[in-house]
Amino acid sequence: MTVTSESLRPNLDDYEGTRARFTWDQARSLLDGLPHGRGLNIAHEAVDRHAAGPRADHVALRFLGRDGCVTDRTYADLRADTARFANLLTDLGIEPGERVFSLLNRTPALYVTALGTLKHRSVFCPLFSAFGPEPVRQRMQLGDARILVTTPSLYHRKVAPIRDQLPSLRHVLLVANGSHEVTRREPRTHSFEEFLAAASDTYVIQPTSPNDMALLHFTSGTTGTPKGAVHVHEAVVAHNVTGYYALDLHPDDVFWCTADPGWVTGTSYGIVAPLCNGVTTIVDEVDFDAERWYRVLQDEHVNVWYTAPTAVRMLMRAGDDVARSYDLRSLRLVASVGEPLNPEAVVWGERVLGLPIRDNWWQTETGGIMIANCAADEVRPGSMGRPLPGIEATILQHDERGVIVDDTCTPLEVEHSDTVGELALRPGWPSMFRDYLHEHERYQRCFAGDWYLTGDLARRDADGWYWFVGRGDDVIKSAGHLIGPFEVESALMEHPAVAEAGVIGIPDPVVGERVKAFVMLANDVEPTEELRRELIGFGRKRLGAAVAPKDIEFRDALPHTKSGKVMRRLLRAQELGLATGDTSTLEPNT
Ligand code: ATP
Numbered sequence: 248m249t250v251t252s253e254s255l256r257p258n259l260d261d262y263e264g265t266r267a268r269f270t271w272d273q274a275r276s277l278l279d280g281l282p283h284g285r286g287l288n289i290a291h292e293a294v295d296r297h298a299a300g301p302r303a304d305h306v307a308l309r310f311l312g313r314d315g316c317v318t319d320r321t322y323a324d325l326r327a328d329t330a331r332f333a334n335l336l337t338d339l340g341i342e343p344g345e346r347v348f349s350l351l352n353r354t355p356a357l358y359v360t361a362l363g364t365l366k367h368r369s370v371f372c373p374l375f376s377a378f379g380p381e382p383v384r385q386r387m388q389l390g391d392a393r394i395l396v397t398t399p400s401l402y403h404r405k406v407a408p409i410r411d412q413l414p415s416l417r418h419v420l421l422v423a424n425g426s427h428e429v430t431r432r433e434p435r436t437h438s439f440e441e442f443l444a445a446a447s448d449t450y451v452i453q454p455t456s457p458n459d460m461a462l463l464h465f466t467s468g469t470t471g472t473p474k475g476a477v478h479v480h481e482a483v484v485a486h487n488v489t490g491y492y493a494l495d496l497h498p499d500d501v502f503w504c505t506a507d508p509g510w511v512t513g514t515s516y517g518i519v520a521p522l523c524n525g526v527t528t529i530v531d532e533v534d535f536d537a538e539r540w541y542r543v544l545q546d547e548h549v550n551v552w553y554t555a556p557t558a559v560r561m562l563m564r565a566g567d568d569v570a571r572s573y574d575l576r577s578l579r580l581v582a583s584v585g586e587p588l589n590p591e592a593v594v595w596g597e598r599v600l601g602l603p604i605r606d607n608w609w610q611t612e613t614g615g616i617m618i619a620n621c622a623a624d625e626v627r628p629g630s631m632g633r634p635l636p637g638i639e640a641t642i643l644q645h646d647e648r649g650v651i652v653d654d655t656c657t658p659l660e661v662e663h664s665d666t667v668g669e670l671a672l673r674p675g676w677p678s679m680f681r682d683y684l685h686e687h688e689r690y691q692r693c694f695a696g697d698w699y700l701t702g703d704l705a706r707r708d709a710d711g712w713y714w715f716v717g718r719g720d721d722v723i724k725s726a727g728h729l730i731g732p733f734e735v736e737s738a739l740m741e742h743p744a745v746a747e748a749g750v751i752g753i754p755d756p757v758v759g760e761r762v763k764a765f766v767m768l769a770n771d772v773e774p775t776e777e778l779r780r781e782l783i784g785f786g787r788k789r790l791g792a793a794v795a796p797k798d799i800e801f802r803d804a805l806p807h808t809k810s811g812k813v814m815r816r817l818l819r820a821q822e823l824g825l826a827t828g829d830t831s832t833l834e835p836n837t
């Protein structure tokens with residue numbers, strides 16, 4: 248019997264009850280652990296335990312190649328491929344704990360490298376393949392890269408020129424990927440395919456402590472130089488259970504996470520969480536393209552789709568008719584992360600996809616989803632949702648200098664609902680980062696009393712839903728008001744002419760800061776002075792004069808990080824003629 252998507256009961260259908268009963272020990276017991284009590288290893292939970300059971304022949308990953316080729320790998324295939332890679336690392340003399348970097352497109356080699364590295368107990372650090380030589384050098388140096396897996400063309404363009412600046416780097420493996428790219432053989436540079444074929448396809452995972460370092464993820468660099476967040480094997484406990492609760496993964500689901508593994512979302516939810524839950528995951532090598540994405544959703548019968556606000560905004564810009572020409576009825580849940588999701592986008596989802604888009608909130612540092620609009624909940628457009636079972640969140644009192652503490656240095660929680668303050672979490676969930684690599688003091692500064700400080704400002708309503716206000720650094724202080732750029736951007740986006748907006752504060756002698764908006768217009772809308780005035784009036788009507796932008800500037804595109812976030816600090820620097828700071832994650836042509 249085929250179970251239709253609609254008849255599936257959400258995994259988290261009793262929020263209060265599940266939260267009250269939930270313990271992380273119980274979440275741990277959903278996983279197998281290594282045989283004979285030899286610890287906990289992400290690759291075992293994601294791959295080997297399925298390969299040893301009835302799901303062995305279930306498609307784990309389906310790759311949609313740039314060239315139109317579709318490649319399926321079952322859980323059994325993945326077990327063999329990743330065993331080969333783990334053996335290859337041993338043969339090359341790589342030790343557990345050493346860093347294995349990848350600089351690859353979303354091709355099978357990337358996923359084999361990720362999971363084979365975890366099997367071997369060395370540390371996986373994925374780099375986004377669009378990085379130029381400088382960001383690659385910066386991250387590989389900071390991460391003490393021992394081995395790099397990349398393609399011949401990426402190697403020659405981005406790594407060869409800086410290889411002599413990477414003293415820790417011992418080997419480079421080049422993935423030809425069936426192409427005939429000429430590989431100039433250099434010392435300690437090998438063929439990925441040849442080495443993999445020569446390695447054995449069986450591998451027994453050695454004892455792994457849950458606290459062994461597993462993943463190194465660099466943050467998006469939205470607010471400054473990217474930090475290297477350290478995660479451990481125990482993170483898999485959170486990846487598994489948050490995939491189950493927040494993404495509502497069911498065993499026969501087809502799941503698609505559009506994020507690249509170069510960002511934490513693409514690893515936690517593009518690799519680990521779905522595989523742990525035993526589902527089929529779609530991996531598309533091609534970047535955003537509205538028609539292609541709708542076709543993938545339709546042809547692959549995607550049930551659960553995890554994407555980002557910026558992609559949703561681009562789909563909205565492409566127009567409703569494009570969406571309507573595809574059959575999207577397989578979709579059961581659409582979720583989004585990475586940036587605030589404008590209420591307009593939630594409503595658009597309902598109208599065009601037939602489902603609200605469910606926002607959730609987390610960070611590279613938290614390793615997994617913390618706050619979410621779950622499948623069984625009503626969606627409150629504009630809200631990030633409620634903390635997942637096992638996650639204790641709060642709002643701390645906050646002033647110009649930061650979190651307010653009492654005489655005993657204990658941070659004070661806000662007393663009333665809807666008060667804006669710093670979003671904080673009680674440490675103790677398994678995917679919590681354990682350090683910023685080589686920046687331990689910076690890591691320590693993230694804690695106050697018993698709380699982890701997220702750096703984001705938010706408020707909680709009387710029913711316990713959380714609402715994002717802004718990053719601490721982006722919030723605008725104007726005439727005694729604390730203005731979140733998100734609120735202003737969302738209001739502007741309600742105007743049909745606006746496709747995307749970025750809002751910043753400009754220093755002002757009278758009010759402290761004055762609100763300015765940069766606006767990208769919808770397709771075919773002319774940037775006229777009349778429209779500019781209309782938008783200023785529209786903002787004032789929606790937000791009131793104190794919060795509305797005083798000034799609006801049209802831009803053909805807004806600056807984004809490569810992971811798709813609006814870089815407000817760059818808008819501010821450009822506006823004020825300041826140094827632009829670290830732009831290693833800036834998406835070109837934005
Ligand atoms: P950096 O720390 O280098 O400045 P970054 O904070 O953008 O970059 P990430 O860890 O990728 O790096 O992003 C996490 C941040 O993204 C959160 O702290 C928050 O500011 C923002 N974010 C993520 N999800 C949401 C959401 N649902 N709503 C609002 N903001 C979100």
Ligand code: MG
Nearest residue numbers: 466467610702
């Ligand atoms: Mg951050």
